[in-house]
Amino acid sequence: xxxxxxxxxxxxxxxxxxxxxxxxxxxxxxxxxxxxxxxxxxxxxxxxxxxxxxxxxxxxxxxxxxxxxxxxxxxxxxxxxxxxxxxxxxxxxxxxxxxxxxxxxxxxxxxxxxxxxxxxxxxxxxxxxxxxxxxxxxxxxxxxxxxxxxxxxxxxxxxxxxxxxxxxxxxxxxxxxxxxxxxxxxxxxxxxxxxxxxxxxxxxxxxxxxxxxxxxxxxxxxxxxxxxxxxxxxxxxxxxxxxxxxxxxxxxxxxxxxxxxxxxxxxxxxxxxxxxxxxxxxxxxxxxxxxxxxxxxxxxxxxxxxxxxxxxxxxxxxxxxxxxxxxxxxxxxxxxxxxxxxxxxxxxxxxxxxxxxxxxxxxxxxxxxxxxxxxxxxxxxxxxxxxxxxxxxxxxxxxxxxxxxxxxxxxxxxxxxxxxxxxxxxxxxxxxxxxxxxxxxxxxxxxxxxxxxxxxxxxxxxxxxxxxxxxxxxxxxxxxxxxxxxxxxxxxxxxxxxxxxxxxxxxxxxxxxxxxxxxxxxxxxxxxxxxxxxxxxxxxxxxxxxxxxxxxxxxxxxxxxxxxxxxxxxxxxxxxxxxxxxxxxxxxxxxxxxxxxxxxxxxxxxxxxxxxxxxxxxxxxxxxxxxxxxxxxxxxxxxxxxxxxxxxxxxxxxxxxxxxxxxxxxxxxxxxxxxxxxxxxxxxxxxxxxxxxxxxxxxxxxxxxxxxxxxxxxxxxxxxxxxxxxxxxxxxxxxxxx
Numbered sequence: 001x002x003x004x005x006x007x008x009x010x011x012x013x014x015x016x017x018x019x020x021x022x023x024x025x026x027x028x029x030x031x032x033x034x035x036x037x038x039x040x041x042x043x044x045x046x047x048x049x050x051x052x053x054x055x056x057x058x059x060x061x062x063x064x065x066x067x068x069x070x071x072x073x074x075x076x077x078x079x080x081x082x083x084x085x086x087x088x089x090x091x092x093x094x095x096x097x098x099x100x101x102x103x104x105x106x107x108x109x110x111x112x113x114x115x116x117x118x119x120x121x122x123x124x125x126x127x128x129x130x131x132x133x134x135x136x137x138x139x140x141x142x143x144x145x146x147x148x149x150x151x152x153x154x155x156x157x158x159x160x161x162x163x164x165x166x167x168x169x170x171x172x173x174x175x176x177x178x179x180x181x182x183x184x185x186x187x188x189x190x191x192x193x194x195x196x197x198x199x200x201x202x203x204x205x206x207x208x209x210x211x212x213x214x215x216x217x218x219x220x221x222x223x224x225x226x227x228x229x230x231x232x233x234x235x236x237x238x239x240x241x242x243x244x245x246x247x248x249x250x251x252x253x254x255x256x257x258x259x260x261x262x263x264x265x266x267x268x269x270x271x272x273x274x275x276x277x278x279x280x281x282x283x284x285x286x287x288x289x290x291x292x293x294x295x296x297x298x299x300x301x302x303x304x305x306x307x308x309x310x311x312x313x314x315x316x317x318x319x320x321x322x323x324x325x326x327x328x329x330x331x332x333x334x335x336x337x338x339x340x341x342x343x344x345x346x347x348x349x350x351x352x353x354x355x356x357x358x359x360x361x362x363x364x365x366x367x368x369x370x371x372x373x374x375x376x377x378x379x380x381x382x383x384x385x386x387x388x389x390x391x392x393x394x395x396x397x398x399x400x401x402x403x404x405x406x407x408x409x410x411x412x413x414x415x416x417x418x419x420x421x422x423x424x425x426x427x428x429x430x431x432x433x434x435x436x437x438x439x440x441x442x443x444x445x446x447x448x449x450x451x452x453x454x455x456x457x458x459x460x461x462x463x464x465x466x467x468x469x470x471x472x473x474x475x476x477x478x479x480x481x482x483x484x485x486x487x488x489x490x491x492x493x494x495x496x497x498x499x500x501x502x503x504x505x506x507x508x509x510x511x512x513x514x515x516x517x518x519x520x521x522x523x524x525x526x527x528x529x530x531x532x533x534x535x536x537x538x539x540x541x542x543x544x545x546x547x548x549x550x551x552x553x554x555x556x557x558x559x560x561x562x563x564x565x566x567x568x569x570x571x572x573x574x575x576x577x578x579x580x581x582x583x584x585x586x587x588x589x590x591x592x593x594x595x596x597x598x599x600x601x602x603x604x605x606x607x608x609x610x611x612x613x614x615x616x617x618x619x620x621x622x623x624x625x626x627x628x629x630x631x632x633x634x635x636x637x638x639x640x641x642x643x644x645x646x647x648x649x650x651x652x653x654x655x656x657x658x659x660x661x662x663x664x665x666x667x668x669x670x671x672x673x674x675x676x677x678x679x680x681x682x683x684x685x686x687x688x689x690x691x692x693x694x695x696x697x698x699x700x701x702x703x704x705x706x707x708x709x710x711x712x713x714x715x716x717x718x719x720x721x722x723x724x725x726x727x728x729x730x731x732x733x734x735x736x737x738x
Contacts, residue, residue, distance in 0.1 A: 099684035100125050100133040100199060104281040104323060106226065110215065112290045112344070113357065114621045115224050117143075119209045123686070125199040130675050132175065133196045134251050135686040136268035138227035140213050141190040141509040144628035146658045147210035148666040150182040150196075159184065159666035161658045163651060167665035171195065178675035182207045184666040187265045188481070189632070190509040191230055192660070193250075198675045209666075212621045212628075217357075219537060219579035220338065222289065223330040225524075228281060228323035231382065231505045231691045232270060232699050233479040234448035235263045251685040260479040267479070269687040273696055279689055281323040285314040291333035298329050300504070300526050324689035325504035326526065341609065343616035345591070346623050353623040354586040354616060356596065358609060360547045360576055363602050370405040370466030372424050373398070374457045374495075377439075378474035378502070380414040380448040384698030386528060387503035388444040391473045393531045394500060395439050398471060401539055402427035407465045410435055413453035414446030423460050444698060448478050451487055458491040468495045469542060472514065476507030484510070486639045488517040496520045498542060505691035517636075521577045544578035547607065550600040552584065554613075565589075569629040576600075585626035627657035635662065 101124040109116045123133040139145065148159035159182065162170065167183060174181035175197035183195045184207070194207050215222045237257030241248055248256050250265030257263055271278060287296070288311050296305055302317035314329070341358045375398060377391055395410070402408055407424040408431075411417065420438050425431045457470045476499075478484070488497060497518025501511040502525055515522040523538045525531055550573040554566065566588040576582060582598060591613045599608035630653055634646050647663060654661040675681065690696060 098127055099686050100131055100196075102133070102135060102279050102686045103320070104279070106281060106283045108224070108226075108283070108285040110224070110285065110287045110289070112288070112617075112619065113215045113217070113222070113355075114344075114619055114625075115213050115215055116621065117211050117213070117226075119211075121194055121207045121209070122204060123196050123199055123207070124204045125201060127682075128201045130201065130679050130681045131199045132681055132683040133194075133199060133686050134683065135194045136187070136230055136250075136252065136266070137192055137194065137688070138190055138230050138505075139192055139211060140225060140227065141512055142213050142628065142632070143190075143211040144213065144624045145184065145186070145192065145209060145211040145660040145666070146624060147208075148182065148184045148668060149208045150180065150668040150670070151206040151208060152180060152670065155670075157182075157668040157670055159668040161655055161660070161664055162667055163655070164663050164665045167667040170667050170669060171197065174198075174669045175681065178673035178677065180205070180670040180674055182668045184209055184660060186660050186662055186665070187262060188509055189635075190227065190507070191266050193265065198681060200674065212624050214355075214583065214625055217338075217581050219541075220335050221330050221332045223328060225508065226283070226327040227505060227508065228325060228327065229505050229688045229691055230266070230268050231475070231477050231507075231694065233267055233477050233507075234380065234382070234450075235260050235267065235479045236447075236449065237263075237480070251683070254479070259483065263479050269685050270690050271687045273690060276322060279323050279687070280320040282320045283316050283327060285312075285329065287312040287314060287329075287331065289331060289333065291337045294332050294334055296329070296331045298327065299530060300325055301327055303329075322689055322692075325692040326506075326524075328524075328526070341611045343611060343613065344619040344622050345616040346619060346621070348623045350589065351623070352588050352591040353626050354588075354591060354613065355619070355622050355625050356582070356584040356586065356611060358582045358584075358598060358611065360580075360582065360600070360602070360609075361607060362578070363545050363605075370403075370407070372463075372466045372468045373402065373406060373408040374411065374424065374468070374470045375399075375408065376411045376413070376453050376457050376470065376472045376474075377442065378414075378448065378450075379412045379442050379444050380446055380477070381444060381698040382448065382475055382477040382694065383502065384444040384695035386693035387475055388442065390525050390528050390531055391500075391502050392439050392442060393528060394473055394502075394525060394535050396436065397531065397535045398539075399432060399435055399439075401543075402432065404428065405466070408435070410438060411453055411456050412442060413449060414444075415449055416446070417449065417452040417456055419456060423463070424465065444695075448474075450474070450478055450484055451480075454484060454487050455491065457497075458488075458493060458495055461493045461495065464494075468493075469520075470495050470497045470518070471500065472497060473500045473502060474510075475503040475505075476501060476510035478507070478510065481507075481510050481513070482639060485513060485517050485636075488514060489639075492518055496542075498522065498538075500525060500538070503691060504693055513636075516574055519575055521580065541577045541579060545603040547576040547582075547600045547602050550576070550582070550598065553597045553599075554594055567630075569626065570633045583629075585622075585629040587623075587626050624657060624659065627653050627659055631659070631661055 103122040103124070105120040105122070107118045119139075121135060121137075123135075125131045150157040150159065164185065167185075171181050171183040178198055180199075181197045183193075185193045187193055192209075194209070196205060196207060199205055213224065215224050233254075235254040235257055237259030239255045240257055240261070241255045248264035249262060252264040252267030253269055254260075254263040254267040260266075292310070293312070296312060296314070301321065304315045304317050306313040338359075341356075344355045346353045375395055377395055379388065383391060399408070404427060406427040408427050409424040410420040412419075420435060421431075457472070461468065495518070497515065498520035499511045499515045499518075499522040501508065501522065504526055506524060511522045511524070521541060523534055525534050552568060552573075566586055569585045573582065573584070595610045595612045597608060597610045599606065601607070631650050634650050637643055637646050650661060651663045653659075654664040660666055690699070
């Protein structure tokens with residue numbers, strides 16, 4: 001068939017028009033989202049859960065989307081309405097703008113066992129618009145946040161503690177009327193939010209947050225752990241925004257769901273891995289341990305140490321550094337210098353407060369006839385990269401500890417749950433070889449459906465083949481912690497559950513609380529090179545006798561007199577493992593000039609010890625420790641009936657001691673309006689870093705988020721193609737008229 005010049009122009013014109021339309025449609029998809037886009041911020045809006053029935057060990061829900069396309073390796077994400085997000089910039093219908101720039105400075109003063117920490121968040125508005133910055137950030141799960149200051153140039157506005165709803169109302173009113181304001185709220189014990197309203201164009205404001213924590217003591221070493229980023233969390237459940245016209249309570253990438261009703265408040269946006277000059281942090285530490293130290297080290301960061309007398313000044317060698325992994329500092333004194341018991345006191349408002357630390361005795365290992373070991377390993381997408389290697393190595397080491405009389409099983413979970421055996425099997429050569437091959441085959445992919453794995457691990461307890469221990473290996477990147485804690489409480493039975501936090505930024509709240517509910521203990525592994533030493537220490541701990549059935553009493557006081565004269569937290573003391581100290585918080589109108597007796601059961605022996613409640617060392621912060629211990633203990637009842645009355649006790653305690661809690665917040669407001677009423681306020685969540693060694697595509701899907709710049713480029717290409725099509729059409733029409 002002969003192709004004429006006319007036919008050629010018509011075909012070329014058609015192709016160019018189609019290409020131009022495609023590019024313009026691509027731009028529209030960046031505004032309103034594409035139903036089959038696998039990127040983090042544009043894929044979850046059309047997602048549902050589909051019920052499947054396969055096996056008792058299979059997860060009840062499988063993640064699919066309405067387009068019947070698999071989003072392999074990705075967590076659950078939402079699309080922000082009308083927003084394309086690339087980790088720092090927003091391309092909304094009102095234009096292209098940047099979130100405030102954030103720098104973080106951390107200063108710690110460690111005196112004995114008390115760590116006083118100041119975190120200064122510097123928000124810099126580099127745009128020509130008025131801005132509100134919203135930053136979701138982590139703190140230690142035992143942080144007692146008691147102070148916040150808003151700094152504007154030389155002016156300092158002190159934050160006041162209020163009930164959460166009242167504080168939010170004050171903040172919103174200040175925000176609407178153009179006043180500078182800052183609000184600090186708790187989302188989880190280890191996740192907080194700072195909101196700063198009315199930052200002027202090209203202005204810098206600072207929010208200084210202070211908290212206190214008690215240093216951790218374990219097996220002769222003191223330590224503190226400071227988290228730097230909140231990793232993406234798996235959010236299960238039905239999207240609540242469908243019932244509330246797209247409303248979500250926070251600014252995160254996830255919609256609130258019926259299983260995680262505050263999901264949008266605990267899922268901060270994540271910077272693209274290429275953005276390595278943003279969200280940087282400095283850390284400076286003054287350490288006065290009160291003891292001569294043998295060693296100071298930081299396993300994950302290089303540090304510089306300057307010793308002056310018995311004071312140690314510590315800085316990061318690379319300062320500032322990216323806020324993308326937990327910081328840990330460990331210091332050791334000579335074992336003979338660490339007291340077996342100590343009392344620290346503080347007097348405030350007519351009350352005497354005390355912190356009692358006591359080390360249980362070292363007991364020789366008792367021969368355990370047999371054990372049933374259930375190993376649960378997280379193989380979800382967030383465990384990709386170094387995390388899955390650390391988890392597999394920890395599991396292999398665990399298998400080498402098994403004896404011929406032991407039984408074991410391995411359960412893995414991601415979007416689905418499966419097990420090596422239908423039930424635990426003897427640890428013979430054949431089963432161990434099969435287990436080793438199974439572990440080597442594990443890969444990280446999919447979501448983090450943790451509850452079915454917990455149920456599987458706590459099932460089949462009817463067969464008593466030995467002491468039952470469940471080892472849970474995970475990064476804890478989930479948003480439905482409360483459901484999992486309740487599952488452990490209800491289904492634990494005769495098992496003991498232990499958690500091993502894996503990776504550069506594990507969920508410490510889940511690790512510690514799950515182990516506490518599971519009558520176990522926990523540890524962390526942050527890099528492959530420390531798997532051997534940490535697992536060795538961990539197994540020595542769980543293979544040693546446990547101090548259980550712990551009771552306290554004061555002098556000659558009867559039980560009734562004791563309960564009415566003193567308030568002690570926790571009221572029920574959890575079991576203690578080898579090397580762990582007993583920590584008790586006490587409040588009384590007058591500490592009795594008597595001794596406190598502590599007793600418990602170790603193996604088949606009864607143990608007791610006493611400490612005189614006189615001559616304690618005065619320490620600032622003991623009252624805060626008592627209040628934080630009380631609040632944390634009472635919050636364990638959150639899922640119980642009648643919690644409303646407990647909530648009032650928590651709120652009153654937090655208000656009395658000026659502490660941020662789930663029900664109280666710190667609010668600071670400048671009295672004078674600064675933003676003109678005719679100027680619009682742009683609100684932006686400030687993104688954080690992806691935890692170090694996490695694999696971006698494993699978490700966010702196989703495709704990187706589309707950026708606003710790409711959208712503009714596609715729009716320009718589309719316009720140019722359509723202009724070319726018009727040009728060729730005019731030439732073709734002129735040729736036809738000749």
